[in-house]
């Protein structure tokens with residue numbers, strides 16, 4: 001994604017249509033290639049790649065019902081995907097297939113505790129909105145949030161394997177530091193993060 005486009009900061013960034021017809025690696029091949037990688041080039045991801053990646057992660061695949069590419073307990077769809085790019089942090093708006101600006105600053109390094117996090121071009125942060133989980137107990141909210149984020153992370157792993165990208169899902173996150181940086185409410189909880197980029 002071009003820096004100029006992102007530097008606009010305050011306005012929604014519309015994403016191009018996801019390339020669902022042209023990414024045609026067989027599922028078996030993607031599963032064969034799936035792995036965690038911690039060596040990333042700093043090369044930025046083109047906007048069409050980011051678009052397809054986010055759609056695979058948790059986009060809408062059934063426009064009639066609003067169904068998503070990953071399942072969620074009770075269909076709460078409570079995981080919000082935050083997108084930390086060099087020029088800002090955004091929230092993925094699946095309905096509009098767009099990025100909503102959150103912070104006009106580079107929060108990549110703040111999304112993790114490992115060195116590659118600050119230089120890889122993209123870090124996704126999976127945040128559970130406990131406010132969408134009805135009257136579930138605290139224990140159930142924590143459990144379902146982790147499960148639901150896991151499906152999204154695996155979607156990203158498989159897209160990365162199919163598209164020749166590197167990625168690693170991460171639990172090592174300083175949540176107390178990152179939550180205010182992302183301006184989260186108290187009922188929003190950081191579950192996992194995932195770094196994505198081209199392999200070095």
Ligand SMILES: Cc1cc2nc3c(=O)[nH]c(=O)nc-3n(C[C@H](O)[C@H](O)[C@H](O)COP(=O)(O)O)c2cc1C
Nearest residue numbers: 034035036037038114150168169170171172173192
């Ligand atoms: C819930 C979860 C949390 C993880 N946290 C981290 C992490 O913080 N940092 C990291 O480098 N890898 C992390 N990983 C990646 C694992 O280390 C990796 O999946 C494991 O070593 C197996 O390697 P593979 O993914 O290549 O099969 C995590 C994986 C999972 C499922």
